[in-house]
Amino acid sequence: MPKRAQGTRQDRTDRPIPKAAASPPGLPAQRRAGLLVTLVLGGLTAVPPLSMDMYLPALPKVTEALDSPAATVQLTLTACLTGMALGQLVVGPMSDRWGRRRPLLAGLVVYVAATAVCAFAPDVGLLIGFRLLQGLAGAAGIVIARAVVRDLYDGLEMARFFSTLMLISGVAPIVAPLIGGQVLRFTDWRGIFVVLTVVGALLTLVVLRRLPETLAPADRHTGGTREALGTMRGLLADRVFTGYVLVGGFTFAALFAYVSASPFVMQEIYGASPQTFSLLFGVNSVGLIVVGQINGRVLVGRVSLEKAGAVGLALITAAALALLLMTSGLFGTVGLVPVAVGLFVLMSSMSLVLPNAQTLALQRAPHAAGSASALIGTSSFLIGAVASPLVGIAGEHTAVPMAVVQLTSVLIALGCFLTLCRTGATRPPAGVRTEILPAPAHEARPRPVEGVSED
Numbered sequence: 001m002p003k004r005a006q007g008t009r010q011d012r013t014d015r016p017i018p019k020a021a022a023s024p025p026g027l028p029a030q031r032r033a034g035l036l037v038t039l040v041l042g043g044l045t046a047v048p049p050l051s052m053d054m055y056l057p058a059l060p061k062v063t064e065a066l067d068s069p070a071a072t073v074q075l076t077l078t079a080c081l082t083g084m085a086l087g088q089l090v091v092g093p094m095s096d097r098w099g100r101r102r103p104l105l106a107g108l109v110v111y112v113a114a115t116a117v118c119a120f121a122p123d124v125g126l127l128i129g130f131r132l133l134q135g136l137a138g139a140a141g142i143v144i145a146r147a148v149v150r151d152l153y154d155g156l157e158m159a160r161f162f163s164t165l166m167l168i169s170g171v172a173p174i175v176a177p178l179i180g181g182q183v184l185r186f187t188d189w190r191g192i193f194v195v196l197t198v199v200g201a202l203l204t205l206v207v208l209r210r211l212p213e214t215l216a217p218a219d220r221h222t223g224g225t226r227e228a229l230g231t232m233r234g235l236l237a238d239r240v241f242t243g244y245v246l247v248g249g250f251t252f253a254a255l256f257a258y259v260s261a262s263p264f265v266m267q268e269i270y271g272a273s274p275q276t277f278s279l280l281f282g283v284n285s286v287g288l289i290v291v292g293q294i295n296g297r298v299l300v301g302r303v304s305l306e307k308a309g310a311v312g313l314a315l316i317t318a319a320a321l322a323l324l325l326m327t328s329g330l331f332g333t334v335g336l337v338p339v340a341v342g343l344f345v346l347m348s349s350m351s352l353v354l355p356n357a358q359t360l361a362l363q364r365a366p367h368a369a370g371s372a373s374a375l376i377g378t379s380s381f382l383i384g385a386v387a388s389p390l391v392g393i394a395g396e397h398t399a400v401p402m403a404v405v406q407l408t409s410v411l412i413a414l415g416c417f418l419t420l421c422r423t424g425a426t427r428p429p430a431g432v433r434t435e436i437l438p439a440p441a442h443e444a445r446p447r448p449v450e451g452v453s454e455d
Contacts, residue, residue, distance in 0.1 A: 038161075040211050041148060042168025043203050044104075044141035047111070048084055051138055051196060052077065053176035058189035065189065068124040076124070076131045078385075083135020085381035088143040090136075092374025093228035097221045100144050100151070100370075101213045107140025108204040112197055119193035141203075143373045150362045150369035151214035156300050158362065162355035163296025171289070177278075221368070231368045235375060243420025244361035247309070249379040250413035251353045254316060254406040256384030258284075258347060261391035261402035269399050270336040280340050287348035295351055305356040306421070312352025313417060316410045319346035324403035339399070346406065353413075360421070383409075 094103040114134040121127040266272040323342040326334040365372035391402045
């Protein structure tokens with residue numbers, strides 16, 4: 001186990017829990033991550049939607065240019081998604097051992113190189129291979145951004161910061177297809193990868209110059225693969241941690257089902273034009289962002305994270321059930337507007353569940369934020385990847401599979417929340433040090449970081 005700073009503080013049950021991670025020597029007294037660091041972390045979490053969604057408008061062009069079947073070209077998306085899921089399992093433990101900066105910079109450099117090769121790939125096989133490598137490297141940004149937040153913040157402040165990140169990263173799925181479409185007006189599909197290469201290079205430069213190391217040397221793990229696997233086993237042995245990981249993963253699956261099925265459902269079944277679909281997609285994304293800000297700026301500190309998450313799960317369950325009833329035809333033919341309203345409620349309520357579930361999970365693992373972040377991210381991507389193909393299992397003329405997948409996913413998430421996430425009946429497993437309760441409001445402050453100002 002890594003060395004820890006000496007001393008403990010008492011939580012509200014008078015049980016000692018580990019003191020916040022020590023700050024590296026010489027750090028100043030500033031207590032807030034500056035605006036630039038916030039934007040950098042938001043940019044890192046925006047890499048996945050940029051890599052996936054900017055490319056979507058170009059799929060027909062890729063099929064034509066590389067003379068490949070559409071199903072084969074779809075594998076370029078699957079490869080990138082798989083890489084982002086599995087890469088987190090590698091990068092997360094690396095960041096616990098070597099600090100946050102080195103694995104992050106290495107991942108960004110590989111991401112830039114792999115994306116550049118994609119821009120000049122002569123055949124679909126090479127494109128699939130380097131899209132996989134692009135996803136593996138891009139995973140560094142996702143997992144380390146969460147770990148950095150855990151390094152900087154505790155308790156309620158961590159939940160607020162995750163809600164802020166949702167504001168930044170939530171814009172990416174809205175603008176990415178629009179950017180991709182505009183790029184295609186001036187160049188071919190390869191130009192999209194050129195733009196992603198430039199974005200990755202700029203982000204690498206900013207991280208190199210302005211993002212400090214946030215994990216003190218005394219808090220790093222010194223073991224190898226065996227210790228990393230042991231740490232993950234210890235985390236998964238913590239019933240509450242695993243419960244929140246599953247809550248987040250299955251909630252994310254409902255979101256993936258929406259992303260996968262909504263273009264077909266709204267346009268082909270309910271007759272929305274491409275412009276109307278884009279508008280509705282944007283409105284739902286704005287709802288996700290707005291509720292995220294309500295969660296972070298209004299609810300956090302006034303309502304417990306568990307209660308806010310429970311309300312979110314209840315709203316998602318009600319919306320998914322309503323969508324199933326509407327799409328099944330039990331109430332006759334239902335038009336686009338009621339379905340759009342149901343999807344809006346479902347999407348917006350995600351912001352009451354996802355950031356709070358991530359916060360509550362990461363609070364259980366102050367000793368291994370990288371590994372914990374990896375498990376959170378990988379489970380979400382893998383569960384979502386399994387759920388996505390199921391939305392089209394009954395063909396092209398019904399939206400019932402989408403509603404079934406969403407309702408099933410959120411019911412599993414709700415079941416995990418009710419059965420696994422109660423902290424009163426369990427103690428942390430042996431060898432796993434956790435913070436069961438958030439720090440009191442006066443203690444839940446971010447940790448000092450070198451070179452980060454309050455502006």
